[in-house]
Amino acid sequence: MDAADAADHTSDTDATGTAEPAETAEPPAPHGRRERRPGLARALARTVTGLAVVLVLFVLIVPNDITKFEPARFVRIPAEGILGAGLLLLLPPRTRKVMAVALGMGLGLLTLLKLLDMGFYWTLDRPFDLVLDWILLDDAQSFMKDLAGEGGALAATIGLIVLVAALVVLLVLSVLRLTRLMVSNRHTTGRTLIVLGTAWITCSTLTLEFSGVPVASHSAATLVENRVEAVRSGLRDGKAFQKQADDDAFADVPPDQLLTGLRGKDVLITFIESYGRSAIDDPQMGEPLGRTLEQKTKELTDAGYASRSGWLRSPITGAGSWLGHSTFLSGLWIKNEQRYRNLVSGDRLTLTEAFRRTGAWRTVGIVPGTQMAWPEGKYFGLDHIYDSDELGYKGPKFSWSTMPDQYTLKAFEELEHGKEGRGPMMAEIILTSSHNPWAPIPKTIPEDRIGDGSVYHSLQKKEGKDPAEVWKDPANVRDEYRKSIEYSVTSLVDYVAKYGSKDTVLIFLGDHQPNKTVTGENPNYDVPVSIVAQDPKVLDKISDWGWTDGLKPADNAPEWRMDKFRDRFMTAFGPQGGGTP
Known part of the structure; x- marks a missing residue:
């Protein structure tokens, strides 16, 4: 059993040292392959944990424009990951689990938004509009029909839906697993977060870059913030546009002129x-x-x-x-x-x-x-x-x-x-x-x-x-x-x-x-x-x-x-x- 699994069988301690009620423990694993091959089980568990870390980090730092896929963008420190881990560490057990699921689903939605942005940047040279662009997905499906036929387009649509759903589930499971790991190693996790937070602040203050890309990243938060502002701007733009439409030098010109x-x-x-x-x-x-x-x-x-x-x-x-x-x-x-x-x-x-x-x-x-x-x-x-x-x-x-x-x-x-x-x-x-x-x-x-x-x-x-x-x-x-x-x-x-x-x-x-x-x-x-x-x-x-x-x-x-x-x-x-x- 790895450290992440062990968290389900131990009590939590909050930041003041007070013991928290233990989270519901899983029943002991039956005698079987894990006991016969403990080394393999540990290696497999560590691999799964490593993949969970990679997946979460990838979602946080991957750009939303496919043309910006360059190595420097994948060696950044995401502020959202540090803050999210610190929040989960401080919450009581039941709230923590709910928050972990919510964060996993949020990462899934963030991934979906980035995928839509990639497609729109590639075809329209702009990001996806959360309010107005859903209708354009019909054109995307028509394009797929032209490329792969109706059957191929249907298969691609179903495959994409399944992929997005699977990705959301994987992200939720990944966040839950990492949460258990952090809780079971609270002191080590705390020290690690302090080091990463200090490194992020230092890199941000000194504007350190790698191949022209800032090491201190908050791209996911910026993306969400920009999208919220885009919705607000869209509402304001409607009023401004109406004023422009009303200002027409030819509106009252007699037809015969x-x-x-x-x-x-x-x-x-x-x-x-x-x-x-x-x-x-x-x-x-x-x-x-x-x-x-x-x-x-x-x-x-x-x-x-x-x-x-x-x-x-x-x-x-x-x-x-x-x-x-x-x-x-x-x-x-x-x-x-x-x-x-x-x-x-x-x-x-x-x-x-x-x-x-x-x-x-x-x-x-x-x-x-x-x-x-x-x-x-x-x-x-x-x-x-x-x-x-x-x-x-x-x-x-x-x-x-x-x-x-x-x-x-x-x-x-x-x-x-x-x-x-x-x-x-x-x-x-x-x-x-x-x-x-x-x-x-x-x-x-x-x-x-x-x-x-x-x-x-x-x-x-x-x-x-x-x-x-x-x-x-x-x-x-x-x-x-x-x-x-x-x-x-x-x-x-x-x-x-x-x-x-x-x-x-x-x-x-x-x-x-x-x-x-x-x-x-x-x-x-x-x-x-x-x-x-x-x-x-x-x-x-x-x-x-x-x-x-x-x-x-x-x-x-x-x-x-x-x-x-x-x-x-x-x-x-x-x-x-x-x-x-």
Whole structure:
């Protein structure tokens, strides 16, 4: 029997030396293997105790960002461990056991929070929001379905739940075991805690570091404190955001004065999923994509179009497209789900609603990624919304994307843009083929083969790549991502070159950067944005924006926050003509 087990058979003594009632002792172990092999039993008990120590320390000091996994972060002294051990040592037996269980469960919840943070830092470059981000776990499950199929995603979900539950149980048992060990060796434990506490204070006072990481750690407490403050800040942010939303220079502009510089034009506002600056700046991706952008610029020029491009800074990276869309359209910085909900429940004028309010345009939304009711669509001022069902696609999904971009644009042409006798329209079009996990990617095919999309069944089976295989190598992920962007841009430019006219104005942009597998660490939040038109008067109105000719923005092209675009655009195309942005 080791020291930890012996604690159950001895009386406790409090700090004054007064004997405490003995904790309930376990019945004597039956004659068996432990008595026959006492050395092995002791070694096994010590191993279990050592593992309990390692597990508790690991949970306390492991970072919540997987990119910060470095040796220096695992040789720190956690203040929470010292304080927790001291508290358990001072409590009476019954209270001590309850507290030990509570601390073990708390460590389990801390571990769960750190795991969620790791996933969110990797995909969104921010920690998990305890109030607003639970809804995003559905997207994580959808991603797993794309990678491993429905059965694999279900197995992974069940496995994760079992793992978390097992981890909580192990942490509770570990804390209980260490508590018994400390109580049975009270004096040794007390002296050890004094030494560790003194060492922690000394290291903290002298700001001693190992490989740039402070030796004295209180990261777990700081994490909890920051998360509590984040909840409070979120509540305060809601009030501040409402004030910003109410301050709208265009709210009271008469409809007949809105967007006068675009009257009679077909305006296509198109978002390309995950089209970020990394696709252009990264040498591995930028060189081939740059050639594609140059080629497509030439094709537009040959078709009579001119184009200008710049950079917009999205509020998000990795995922959360609707936050980027709503930021661009509303002129407000929609950085989280709370702001989005507040936005769509209010009456802030969006760019799409401005077109509808004039009465000069029919406004439609082409949203192939929407597969369920989207009541927020009414807020954005769209006369009609074509979701995945209304677009009539009969082919297979391409991972997350419900249909190829080439089909989406063909359906738009047949359902709305190509109708005879129609008036001017404004369309918000969401292209999804470049959505994570970027495999399989559809191929550009002759338009007369597209039909209802059934042809893609055989094409996907013949040429499509398995996302699980692609994601084994980050280099392959980046290459497939780049190909998906090329496909989306090609589909869009080919469509405009064929079906556009002198009255077509195309605005297209990325909604956010892709995740860190593509961008690497510390990515910026910039996305390309381009305006394409045949009528020279359209681009004359933005001549003072300083944007680059063509579809590829220069490195030194202006970088604006995405929420600034609405006001600049509406000013440029308002009654003043080319207003100062």
